[in-house]
Amino acid sequence: MKAKHQRLVLVLLALVALVGAALLAVYALRNQASYFYLPEQMQADPPAVGQAVRLGGMVAPGSLETLSDGITVTFTVTGREASAIPVRYAGILPDLFVEGSGVVAEGRLAADGTFEADNLLAKHDENYVPRELQEMSEHQAAEMAEETTVGLE
Amino acid sequence: MIAEIGLAALWLAAALAVLQLAGGLAALRAGENSDLAALTRPAAVLQGGLVAISFAMLLWLFAITDLSVKLVAMNSHTAKPLIFKLSGAWGNHEGSMLLWVTVMALAGALIAGIERRLPEKTMQATLAAQGFVALGFYAFLLLSSNPFERLPEPVIEGLGLNPLLQDIGLALHPPTLYFGYVGLSVAFSFAVGALLTRNVTPDFARAMRPWILGAWVFLTLGITAGSYWAYYELGWGGYWFWDPVENASLMPWLAATALLHSASVLASRDALRVWTIMLGVVAFSMSMLGTFLVRSGILTSVHAFAVDPERGSFILILLGLYIGGALLLFALRAGTISEGERFSIASREGALVVNNVMLSAILAVVLLGTLYPLLTEAFDVRVSVGPPYFNPVSAVFVFPMLAVMAVGPLLRWRRDSWSRISREMALTGALLLVALVIFGVVSQVALLPLLGLSFAIALGVASFLPLRGRNLRRVPIAVWGMVMAHFGVAVALLGMASESAFSTERLAALAEGERTSVGPWAVELQAVEPIAGPNWTAMAARMAVSYDDGEPIEIAPQSRNFWAPAQQTTESVLVTRWNGQLYAVVGSSSNDGRWQVRLWWKPLVTLIWYGGLLVALGGILALIGRVRTDLKRRAAVRKGAARRLEMEKVS
Numbered sequence: 008m009k010a011k012h013q014r015l016v017l018v019l020l021a022l023v024a025l026v027g028a029a030l031l032a033v034y035a036l037r038n039q040a041s042y043f044y045l046p047e048q049m050q051a052d053p054p055a056v057g058q059a060v061r062l063g064g065m066v067a068p069g070s071l072e073t074l075s076d077g078i079t080v081t082f083t084v085t086g087r088e089a090s091a092i093p094v095r096y097a098g099i100l101p102d103l104f105v106e107g108s109g110v111v112a113e114g115r116l117a118a119d120g121t122f123e124a125d126n127l128l129a130k131h132d133e134n135y136v137p138r139e140l141q142e143m144s145e146h147q148a149a150e151m152a153e154e155t156t157v158g159l160e
Numbered sequence: 161m162i163a164e165i166g167l168a169a170l171w172l173a174a175a176l177a178v179l180q181l182a183g184g185l186a187a188l189r190a191g192e193n194s195d196l197a198a199l200t201r202p203a204a205v206l207q208g209g210l211v212a213i214s215f216a217m218l219l220w221l222f223a224i225t226d227l228s229v230k231l232v233a234m235n236s237h238t239a240k241p242l243i244f245k246l247s248g249a250w251g252n253h254e255g256s257m258l259l260w261v262t263v264m265a266l267a268g269a270l271i272a273g274i275e276r277r278l279p280e281k282t283m284q285a286t287l288a289a290q291g292f293v294a295l296g297f298y299a300f301l302l303l304s305s306n307p308f309e310r311l312p313e314p315v316i317e318g319l320g321l322n323p324l325l326q327d328i329g330l331a332l333h334p335p336t337l338y339f340g341y342v343g344l345s346v347a348f349s350f351a352v353g354a355l356l357t358r359n360v361t362p363d364f365a366r367a368m369r370p371w372i373l374g375a376w377v378f379l380t381l382g383i384t385a386g387s388y389w390a391y392y393e394l395g396w397g398g399y400w401f402w403d404p405v406e407n408a409s410l411m412p413w414l415a416a417t418a419l420l421h422s423a424s425v426l427a428s429r430d431a432l433r434v435w436t437i438m439l440g441v442v443a444f445s446m447s448m449l450g451t452f453l454v455r456s457g458i459l460t461s462v463h464a465f466a467v468d469p470e471r472g473s474f475i476l477i478l479l480g481l482y483i484g485g486a487l488l489l490f491a492l493r494a495g496t497i498s499e500g501e502r503f504s505i506a507s508r509e510g511a512l513v514v515n516n517v518m519l520s521a522i523l524a525v526v527l528l529g530t531l532y533p534l535l536t537e538a539f540d541v542r543v544s545v546g547p548p549y550f551n552p553v554s555a556v557f558v559f560p561m562l563a564v565m566a567v568g569p570l571l572r573w574r575r576d577s578w579s580r581i582s583r584e585m586a587l588t589g590a591l592l593l594v595a596l597v598i599f600g601v602v603s604q605v606a607l608l609p610l611l612g613l614s615f616a617i618a619l620g621v622a623s624f625l626p627l628r629g630r631n632l633r634r635v636p637i638a639v640w641g642m643v644m645a646h647f648g649v650a651v652a653l654l655g656m657a658s659e660s661a662f663s664t665e666r667l668a669a670l671a672e673g674e675r676t677s678v679g680p681w682a683v684e685l686q687a688v689e690p691i692a693g694p695n696w697t698a699m700a701a702r703m704a705v706s707y708d709d710g711e712p713i714e715i716a717p718q719s720r721n722f723w724a725p726a727q728q729t730t731e732s733v734l735v736t737r738w739n740g741q742l743y744a745v746v747g748s749s750s751n752d753g754r755w756q757v758r759l760w761w762k763p764l765v766t767l768i769w770y771g772g773l774l775v776a777l778g779g780i781l782a783l784i785g786r787v788r789t790d791l792k793r794r795a796a797v798r799k800g801a802a803r804r805l806e807m808e809k810v811s
Binding site for chain 1 (some may be wrong): 528543546556751
C-alpha cells in the first residue's frame with residue numbers, strides 16, 4: 008500500500024467511525040432524552056407510562072404528607088392552570104424543599120396517574136436554581152396577572 | 161495600593177503579550193533573527209513574572225480580607241479560616257479567570273525559558289500563538305471582569321463563600337483542572353506554531369509531549385477529585401452524574417488521551433502528523449468549550465458563578481476566534497504537510513489508531529449529549545440527557561477500546577503478526593470468558609456492569625503483559641508509566657462496575673434506639689443531637705454501625721445549617737473498609753419523632769478513585785521518564801559541544 012493510500016484509508020476509517028458515533032448518538036438521543044413537562048402539559052398529553060421524564064411546578068401548599076413508613080412523601084405539583092399532578096417520592100427531601108416553592112421531579116408516570124419521582128431538584132440557594140425553575144417567577148407573575156384581570160374584560 | 165499594583169501588573173503583562181505576538185509575526189515575515197523576533201522569548205518570561213505578581217496581590221487582598229475591594233467583599237468573610245479565605249480568591253468568576261491567565265503565562269514563560277529542541281522560528285511562532293490566546297483572556301479580564309475593582313465605600317462585612325465550596329477538596333479542584341486546560345493551550349500553541357512554519361516533525365511531538373502529559377495528569381486528578389467531592393459532599397451516593405459541567409472536564413480529558421497516544425506515534429515513528437495537529441486543536445477547543453459552558457451561565461450549577469450574558473458572549477467570541485482561526489489555518493496548511501511513515505494494521509501504530517478513533521467517537525457521543533439540550537432549547541423543547549443515554553452509547557465504543565488496550569501494547573512498531581502474541585491474546589480472552597460466565601450466569605449481573613467487571617479483570621492482568629520476559633530493572637520509566645495507567649483504568653472500571661452491580665441501599669425512618677441493616681452492616685440510631693461549628697449549626701445523628709457483627713463503630717452524619725450565606729447542606733459520613741464503603745446520610749425528622757436515614761453499602765467503590773490516582777501516577781511516571789531522557793540528551797549535546805571546542809583548540 009502506498010503512503011497516500013494508507014492516509015486515505017485512515018481518513019475514511021476515522022470518518023466512518025465518527026459518523027457512526029454521531030448517528031448512533033442522534034438515534035439514542037431521540038429515544039433516551041428525558042423531556043420536561045409542566046403539570047398542564049402532563050395532564051393534556053401524558054407521556055407513556057414508565058418513560059423517564061421530568062415534571063416541574065410548584066409544590067401545592069398543604070399537600071405535603073408523610074406516609075406511615077416515615078420515608079415516603081406525597082405532594083401535589085401544580086402549574087399555571089388548574090392542573091395538579093400527584094407525586095410520590097421515597098427518600099430524603101432536598102435541603103430547601105418546602106411547600107409553595109418550585110420543584111423539578113425526575114421520574115416516571117405510574118399507571119394510576121401518580122408521578123413516581125426518583126429524584127427531586129429544588130432550589131439549592133439563590134445562586135443555584137434548576138434551569139427549569141428559573142422562569143418560575145415569570146410563571147407566578149403570569150398567574151398573578153390572570154387573577155387580577157378576572158372580570159375586567 | 162495592593163489592588164492597584166495587581167491591576168498595573170496585569171496591564172503590563174497584556175502589553176507584553178502584544179509584543180510577544182508581534183515578535184512571532186516578525187519571525188514569520190523577516191526571519192528568526194530580526195530585532196523584534198529576538199524579543200519574543202524575553203517578553204514571554206517577563207509576562208509570566210508580571211502575572212504571577214498580579215495573582216499574588218489578589219491572594220494578599222483575600223488573606224487580609226480587604227473589604228474595599230469588590231471581589232473580596234462579595235466572596236469573603238472575616239470569620240472564615242485562612243485556607244478558605246485564600247481559596248476564595250479563585251472560588252469566583254474574576255479570580256478564577258485571573259488564575260487561568262496566571263497559569264497560562266507561567267507555562268509560556270517556562271517554554272520560552274527552557275525549550276530548545278525546535279527550530280527558533282517554530283518556537284517564536286508557538287510563543288506568538290500563546291501570546292495571542294493569552295491576549296484574549298487579558299482583554300476579557302481587564303474589560304469585563306476586573307478582579308481588582310474597588311468599591312466606592314468599603315463594606316463592614318463580606319458576603320461569604322458558598323458553603324458547598326468551603327471544603328479542602330474544592331480549594332484544590334479548580335486549580336487542578338485549570339492546570340490541565342492550560343497545558344492543552346500549550347499543546348495548541350505548539351500545533352499552531354508547527355503549522356505556521358510547516359515543521360511537523362518527531363521533535364515537535366517530543367517538545368509537545370511533556371505538556372500533554374502534564375495537562376493530562378492534572379485533568380485526571382481534577383476529574384477524580386471532583387468525582388469524589390460530588391460523591392461525599394452532595395449526599396446523593398453517586399460519583400458521576402453526566403452533568404454538563406462534569407462532561408466539560410471529561411471532554412478535554414478524552415481529547416488529551418487521544419492526543420497523548422497519537423503524539424507518541426509521531427515522536428517514535430514519524431507517522432500520524434496531520435492527525436496529531438488536528439487533535440491538538442480539538443483538545444484545546446474542548447477546554448475552551450468547557451470554560452464557555454461552565455462560565456457563561458448557559459448551564460446553571462454550583463460551578464456557574466455569575467449569570468452574565470456579556471461574559472458568555474465574550475467567551476463565545478474568543479472560542480470562535482481561536483478555534484475558527486486554528487481550523488482555518490489547519491484547512492489551508494494540512495494539505496502541504498507530507499505523509500508520514502507507513503505501517504501495517506497489526507502493529508503498535510495500528511492499535512493506537514484504533515484507540516484514537518474510539519476515543520474520538522466517545523468524545524463525539526459525550527459532546528452531542530451535552531449540547532443536545534442546548535440545541536433543543538432553541539426550539540423551546542426542554543430535555544435533559546442523562547445516564548440512560550450516556551452509559552449504553554459510550555459503552556459501544558468503550559469496550560472495543562478496552563480490548564485494543566489489552567492487546568496494543570504487546571505489538572511491535574511498524575509491522576507485527578498476530579501469531580507472535582497469540583499466547584497472550586488467548587490468556588486475556590480466556591480470563592474475559594471465565595469472568596463473563598461467573599458474573600453473568602452465576603451472579604446474574606446486568607449487561608453493562610457484567611461487561612465492566614469482566615473487561616476490568618482481563619485488562620487488569622493484560623496491562624502487565626508488556627513486562628513479560630523483560631529485566632524489570634531495565635524497563636524504561638515511561639513504560640512503567642504506561643503499565644500503571646492502563647492498570648489504573650482497569651482498577652477504576654472494576655470499582656464502577658462493582659458499585660453498580662453489588663450496591664445495596666436502605667432508606668428508613670428510625671426513632672432513637674431503633675435498628676436497621678444494610679448489606680452486611682447492622683446500624684443503630686443512638687441519639688440525635690444539636691451541635692454548632694464556627695459558621696454553622698447542625699443536627700448530628702449518632703449511630704453505631706457494625707460490619708458482620710464485629711466491633712461497633714460510632715458515626716455521626718449531620719444536616720448542617722450555614723448562616724453566611726444562609727444554606728443547608730448534608731454532611732454524609734463514610735466508613736471505609738478494604739472491600740467497600742458504608743455511606744450514611746441523615747435527613748429531616750418526621751412529626752412522630754423519627755429521623756430519616758439513608759444508608760448505602762457500596763462494595764469496592766473506592767477503587768474508582770484509587771484507579772484514577774493510578775492513572776495519574778502512570779502519567780507522572782511517563783512524564784519523569786520523558787523529561788529525564790531529554791535532560792540526558794541535553795547533557796550529551798553539551799558534552800559533545802565542549803569536546804568539539806577542545807578538539808578545535810588542540811588543533
